[in-house]
Amino acid sequence: MKNFSLLTLLLLFVFSVNAQEVKFAPLDASPADIAYFPNKSVKFKKTDSPSPVIKVIYSRPSAKGRAIFGELIPFGEVWRVGANENTEIKFYKSVTINGVAVPAGTYSLFAIPEKDKWTVIINKEIDLWGAYPYDSGKDLVKIVVPVKPISTPVEALSIAFTAQGTGANLVIGWDKTMVEVPISIK
Numbered sequence: 001m002k003n004f005s006l007l008t009l010l011l012l013f014v015f016s017v018n019a020q021e022v023k024f025a026p027l028d029a030s031p032a033d034i035a036y037f038p039n040k041s042v043k044f045k046k047t048d049s050p051s052p053v054i055k056v057i058y059s060r061p062s063a064k065g066r067a068i069f070g071e072l073i074p075f076g077e078v079w080r081v082g083a084n085e086n087t088e089i090k091f092y093k094s095v096t097i098n099g100v101a102v103p104a105g106t107y108s109l110f111a112i113p114e115k116d117k118w119t120v121i122i123n124k125e126i127d128l129w130g131a132y133p134y135d136s137g138k139d140l141v142k143i144v145v146p147v148k149p150i151s152t153p154v155e156a157l158s159i160a161f162t163a164q165g166t167g168a169n170l171v172i173g174w175d176k177t178m179v180e181v182p183i184s185i186k
Helices: 002-018
Strands: 032-037 055-060 087-091 095-097 100-102 105-113 117-123 138-146 148-164 167-185
Touching: 032 148, 055 148, 055 167, 100 138, 105 167, 117 167, 138 167
Parallel strands: none
Antiparallel strands: 032 055, 055 087, 087 105, 095 100, 095 167, 105 117, 117 138, 148 167
8 A cells, every 4th residue: 555655646746747838948039040052952852962061050130220230239349259259160161261271160259340351260168158168279261351231231140152163162141241251161
């Protein structure tokens, strides 16, 4: 009888623990997104489609009527190129950026925006929150690229790729600003 009572009590405890309601987080104000090069390399799982060469995982903050570069994102300061966790870029094969060989692997993507140019940074450290723990001693590549004003504002930060010769351009656009980072693929 004691065993039956103990078993009944244990089962009630297990069911009460499992019956607790899970509290899911609300939708993030800056949802995560992924950009691939080639652009549709993972959308179609066919043997004849190209494998991904580059993947960028980032959060997409929205402008929401705010002035972005020079105000929300101050000029001259390191920025995580997104929101929340820092943006990560994965190269599935070796690439070259600004004459620097970058081995296959996963890296952080930072930028130092200015009015007419950005310094885009590939950094060896990953799994960071924002740019707060940024360590310039772990920079692998720094490249200065010109700002290209765009006439139609982009509401949410967007990252895409365009094919360029034997490589790709990493294109970052938000508000009325766009930059392109040339990447040579080996």
